[in-house]
Amino acid sequence: MLSLGTPGEQQVRRIGDVTTEAGGVIRDVHIAFRFWGIPRVTATDSNVILVNHALTGDANAVDWWAGLIGPGLAIDTDVYCVICTNALGGCQGSTGPSSPHPDGRFWGSRFPAISIRDIVATDHKLLTSLGIDRLAAVIGGSMGGARTLEWALMYPEMTTAALVLAVSARASAWQIGIQCAQIASIEKDPDWLGGDFYSTGVSPDAGMATARKLAHLTYRGELEIDERFGTDPQEGEQPLGVFRSADERFAVESYLDYQAQKLLARFDAGSYVALTEALNRHDVGRGRGGLNKALASMSVPTFIVGVDTDILYPYHQQEHLSRNVGNLLGMAKITSPVGHDAFLTETRQLDQIMRRFFRLLRAQGDRPLAAEGVDRHS
Amino acid sequence: MLSLGTPGEQQVRRIGDVTTEAGGVIRDVHIAFRFWGIPRVTATDSNVILVNHALTGDANAVDWWAGLIGPGLAIDTDVYCVICTNALGGCQGSTGPSSPHPDGRFWGSRFPAISIRDIVATDHKLLTSLGIDRLAAVIGGSMGGARTLEWALMYPEMTTAALVLAVSARASAWQIGIQCAQIASIEKDPDWLGGDFYSTGVSPDAGMATARKLAHLTYRGELEIDERFGTDPQEGEQPLGVFRSADERFAVESYLDYQAQKLLARFDAGSYVALTEALNRHDVGRGRGGLNKALASMSVPTFIVGVDTDILYPYHQQEHLSRNVGNLLGMAKITSPVGHDAFLTETRQLDQIMRRFFRLLRAQGDRPLAAEGVDRHS
Known part of the structure; x- marks a missing residue:
């Protein structure tokens, strides 16, 4: 046995x-x-x-x-x-x-x-x-x-x-296109350091967050995202103000930010690039x-x-x-x-x-x- | 008359x-x-x-x-x-x-x-x-x-x-999500300068290129992109090499790069943000x-x-x-x-x-x- x-x-x-x-x-x-x-x-x-x-x-x-x-x-x-x-x-x-x-x-x-x-x-x-x-x-x-x-x-x-x-x-070519966009957002983050950011005290969190948000939009059907958020503003924020501001978000933006932060807490940017490249x-x-x-x-x-x-x-x-x-x-x-x-x-x-x-x-x-x-x- | x-x-x-x-x-x-x-x-x-x-x-x-x-x-x-x-x-x-x-x-x-x-x-x-x-x-x-x-x-x-x-x-929430990702890629480009890059000699071209590539993937059906490019390598490049390199592209990446460069030549990043926000x-x-x-x-x-x-x-x-x-x-x-x-x-x-x-x-x-x-x- x-x-x-x-x-x-x-x-x-x-x-x-x-x-x-x-x-x-x-x-x-x-x-x-x-x-x-x-x-x-x-x-x-x-x-x-x-x-x-x-x-x-x-x-x-x-x-x-x-x-x-x-x-x-x-x-x-x-x-x-x-x-x-x-x-x-x-x-x-x-x-x-x-x-x-x-x-x-x-x-x-x-x-x-x-x-x-x-x-x-x-x-x-x-x-x-x-x-x-x-x-x-x-x-x-x-x-x-x-x-x-x-x-x-x-x-x-x-x-x-x-x-x-x-x-x-x-x-498919479309997948390669959207996956390369994700990889690029990580590789262009100044804290990527050519892939050698480990033990430097920095990590390409901003690029990784962008990658995850893009990926999430391909993982989730627009019907499902829309039935949950529609055009709702994030509570306490005013996305329809006189000037556009990245701090005044629609609810869906806040949701995507949250998804990105969740992944950052558990996943390495180098692995994200390596496995996306494998795909x-x-x-x-x-x-x-x-x-x-x-x-x-x-x-x-x-x-x-x-x-x-x-x-x-x-x-x-x-x-x-x-x-x-x-x-x-x-x-x-x-x-x-x-x-x-x-x-x-x-x-x-x-x-x-x-x-x-x-x-x-x-x-x-x-x-x-x-x-x-x-x-x-x- | x-x-x-x-x-x-x-x-x-x-x-x-x-x-x-x-x-x-x-x-x-x-x-x-x-x-x-x-x-x-x-x-x-x-x-x-x-x-x-x-x-x-x-x-x-x-x-x-x-x-x-x-x-x-x-x-x-x-x-x-x-x-x-x-x-x-x-x-x-x-x-x-x-x-x-x-x-x-x-x-x-x-x-x-x-x-x-x-x-x-x-x-x-x-x-x-x-x-x-x-x-x-x-x-x-x-x-x-x-x-x-x-x-x-x-x-x-x-x-x-x-x-x-x-x-x-x-x-839709999905549209807002992908459109905000485009806006963010421009606003996070260091050459955006808070939207006041005009007459400074720089412009947020990298962020704008990313935005356009993302947008293009939402404008074009995956069937059409795939029938044109599939998994073909860009001529003279080796996307399947021992190490990943941003310079060794699939044909679809080269195509998206070209679409981005075409738009950069004719469109202002500030207008891109303003009109995407209107959407x-x-x-x-x-x-x-x-x-x-x-x-x-x-x-x-x-x-x-x-x-x-x-x-x-x-x-x-x-x-x-x-x-x-x-x-x-x-x-x-x-x-x-x-x-x-x-x-x-x-x-x-x-x-x-x-x-x-x-x-x-x-x-x-x-x-x-x-x-x-x-x-x-x-």
């Missing part, structure tokens, strides 16, 4: 050096993870599910997917063992720009650009080092969905099934003969989920995935005013979708998957 | 002092305009059409709506006289932050916040000073559409009909008993147009307008991958829509409008 440590507690493992897809080297990589439930892995079977977090998420999946992972919940930890890592490049326990370099200083600008594939390869290294060489499923939304797609392509023999939410087969480089077609050839080659049964009001990863991108993946297990649309973040917030719909995913998986379990592939008539 | 000067040439008139909706005073306002065709205004009739430009537009409507205004075109200058002003707060001939103040220095930070209503009141002052006290129609898209809605509400006796494209009854304050319901009461009170026959892929002014906002305006002449949806800017670029569809608008108007002309209102059965 596998021994992964204490369930629910954050643990960190050293997994050695990592060479990135682009040829950079990250020495002595640490990866943080948590797990819940009892892992059972045999030569032919596994009850371990890997859950992949999104851009600013962390290994504490029961927190950011509260109500969906736990005993008796959709991702049932009485049945499955759920494991969640902190992504390479992150700042919640895994090696990233804010981590100490082997020379004792910080990685900072020396941290190379990473791709989604680098994150997945690193997680793969961690899991195999833990004795997990087969997964019952890989699940994730947004950047976690991109990681899940790459799992199915890079390690199909290990990835029994994939549940991919609110993502696309590659970055810019997301492209399952690279080196695989193009997008649709790569998707067609996917043998892992894959369930695709989108959100009807998502402007960051519009629903047609999930339709594209569902039409082109080689082994479509099913598809679902989340209907919500919330936009992209619905993959985190629409718990009732997610619960139903995840339960359906597992029902389909169990139905498949009666037959050898590799021989028959998905049964499209079930 | 009216004499407006030389057709097609930019002219500037002084219209005196303007007191803004919020109580500010702008002394000795100048308004620039151009016209095409021969104006005919009688006590009961007029062939003059006012065309309202959008945020960074100007009085040269035959340029930014090329193919739609001219002899024999949809807005037929053989029949109508088209007049187009440069909005108050602008920088293409009318008084704005970059204009000389009566004291000989620049307005700069002394230029008060203006609303869409202030722009319309100022245009009204210009038109009546020119002897135009009746309009055959008022037409505009985006900020021009907001101005058109306010024309119908502020001067219904003068506005025979309205054609309103790609706008909403008020700013933040756009709300036809203010002081009129709320949004739908204001719209219901609109007696002017109004034709509403939206774009199916517009993320800045989503189509449901035009549906809201069409359901609530007191006198709906008709509605049309532009189908386009282009997004918001389709109101400028989809010339063939715009041509059809405008011709239909004028057919409906002529059909109404057979009956006294005030007595019967719009014929919904025509």
Whole structure:
């Protein structure tokens, strides 16, 4: 039996050096993870599910997917063992720009650009080092969905099934445009110091706040933001005064300021740049003969989920995935005013979708998957 | 017969002092305009059409709506006289932050916040000073559409009909959020100098470039941007290198940089802030008993147009307008991958829509409008 440590507690493992897809080297990589439930892995079977977090998420999946992972919940930890890592490049326990370099200083600008594939390869290294060489499923939304797609392509023999939410087969030009604007707002902050602001006593908070506000406007549907704030002034402020003033705000400005401050308190600007850049480089077609050839080659049964009001990863991108993946297990649309973040917030719909995913998986379990592939008539 | 000067040439008139909706005073306002065709205004009739430009537009409507205004075109200058002003707060001939103040220095930070209503009141002052006290129609898209809605509400006796494209009854919280991000990027540029950078030798170009890039991503549909650029690298650059570099760009970044540089060459940052702020304050319901009461009170026959892929002014906002305006002449949806800017670029569809608008108007002309209102059965 596998021994992964204490369930629910954050643990960190050293997994050695990592060479990135682009040829950079990250020495002595640490990866943080948590797990819940009892892992059972045999030569032919596994009850371990890997859950992949999104851009600013962390290994504490029961927190950011509260109500969906736990005993008796959709991702049932009485049945499955759920494991969640902190992504390479992150700042919640895994090696990233804010981590100490082997020379004792910080990685900072020396941290190379990473791709989604680098994150997945690193997680793969961690899991195999833990004795997990087969997964019952890989699940994730947004950047976690991109990681899940790459799992199915890079390690199909290990990835029994994939549940991919609110993502696309590659970055769109629009995404790259808005993501580069976020990166630029951080890199142009004078306190960024070329990425080497660590231990200087300053940090690019203003640039990071701007980045988060922009991102938040892509994460939230305009219907949801409007139903909450409309053109209301912030209490005690006068946004319609004789002169414009940055201190006299509409309620929505105050809300976005608050969102930015919340992120500043928990996230590193270097990691924000590194992981946003990884999303810019997301492209399952690279080196695989193009997008649709790569998707067609996917043998892992894959369930695709989108959100009807998502402007960051519009629903047609999930339709594209569902039409082109080689082994479509099913598809679902989340209907919500919330936009992209619905993959985190629409718990009732997610619960139903995840339960359906597992029902389909169990139905498949009666037959050898590799021989028959998905049964499209079930 | 009216004499407006030389057709097609930019002219500037002084219209005196303007007191803004919020109580500010702008002394000795100048308004620039151009016209095409021969104006005919009688006590009961007029062939003059006012065309309202959008945020960074100007009085040269035959340029930014090329193919739609001219002899024999949809807005037929053989029949109508088209007049187009440069909005108050602008920088293409009318008084704005970059204009000389009566004291000989620049307005700069002394230029008060203006609303869409202030722009319309100022245009009204210009038109009546020119002897135009009746309009055959008022037409505009985006900020021009907001101005058109306010024309119908502020001067219904003068506005025979309205054609309103790609706008909403008020700013949405999402619009305010993204517009405030643009304003902030300019105001936080050290070369903004509190709005008084004029004649200092510097200008907030970096902040303005960022603002324009953000705006452009809201003006263009992600389908259109993606079909043009996808994940292509900019020629000769390597955005997938070992380290991230702002100099190694995706093609879409280069495109956005180019769009920003184009605007820098022709537009003032102070005007950009002033007019974006006017859009933040756009709300036809203010002081009129709320949004739908204001719209219901609109007696002017109004034709509403939206774009199916517009993320800045989503189509449901035009549906809201069409359901609530007191006198709906008709509605049309532009189908386009282009997004918001389709109101400028989809010339063939715009041509059809405008011709239909004028057919409906002529059909109404057979009956006294005030007595019967719009014929919904025509």
